[in-house]
Amino acid sequence: MRKNIFMTVMVCILCAVFCTPAFAAKADKQVVVLSCDPHCQGCCDKIMKNIAFEKGVKDIVCDLEEKTVTVTYDANKTNVPTLLKAFDKIGKPAKVKREPVAKQNFKLQPQKL
Numbered sequence: 001m002r003k004n005i006f007m008t009v010m011v012c013i014l015c016a017v018f019c020t021p022a023f024a025a026k027a028d029k030q031v032v033v034l035s036c037d038p039h040c041q042g043c044c045d046k047i048m049k050n051i052a053f054e055k056g057v058k059d060i061v062c063d064l065e066e067k068t069v070t071v072t073y074d075a076n077k078t079n080v081p082t083l084l085k086a087f088d089k090i091g092k093p094a095k096v097k098r099e100p101v102a103k104q105n106f107k108l109q110p111q112k113l
Contacts, residue, residue: 028075029058033098036069036087038062043092050090054078068097075100 038044044062047069051060056077061070071083080100087094 027058028102029072030075030100030102031070031072032080032083032096032100034069034071034083034087034094035067035097036062036092036094037067038064038069038092040064046090047087047092051083051086054083054086057083069094 036047038047041064044064047062048060051057051069051071054073056074057071058074059072062068063070069087073083080096084094084096
């Protein structure tokens with residue numbers, strides 16, 4: 001009898017833990033290209049070091065020649081205005097160059113010649 005009650009309680013606990021919305025929510029990855037004015041590689045390093053620690057940021061690429069920063073982020077955890085405030089906070093104001101788009105996971109298909 002005790003074994004049946006224990007098993008029932010364990011099943012209920014596992015269902016409650018794994019069926020919550022936190023586990024059901026998928027990461028909604030977005031990519032935004034920001035126009036920024038990094039003067040040197042040190043500026044790029046500063047941007048990458050600081051913005052990478054913002055909540056929801058998954059990847060960041062700084063292009064010194066194009067003067068752009070591409071940020072991949074989880075839209076469930078952050079948004080573009082929050083990212084822009086983070087840039088202002090480190091003294092590197094940025095503007096949206098290309099609007100956010102959903103990042104799609106795709107496989108490269110071989111090209112036939």
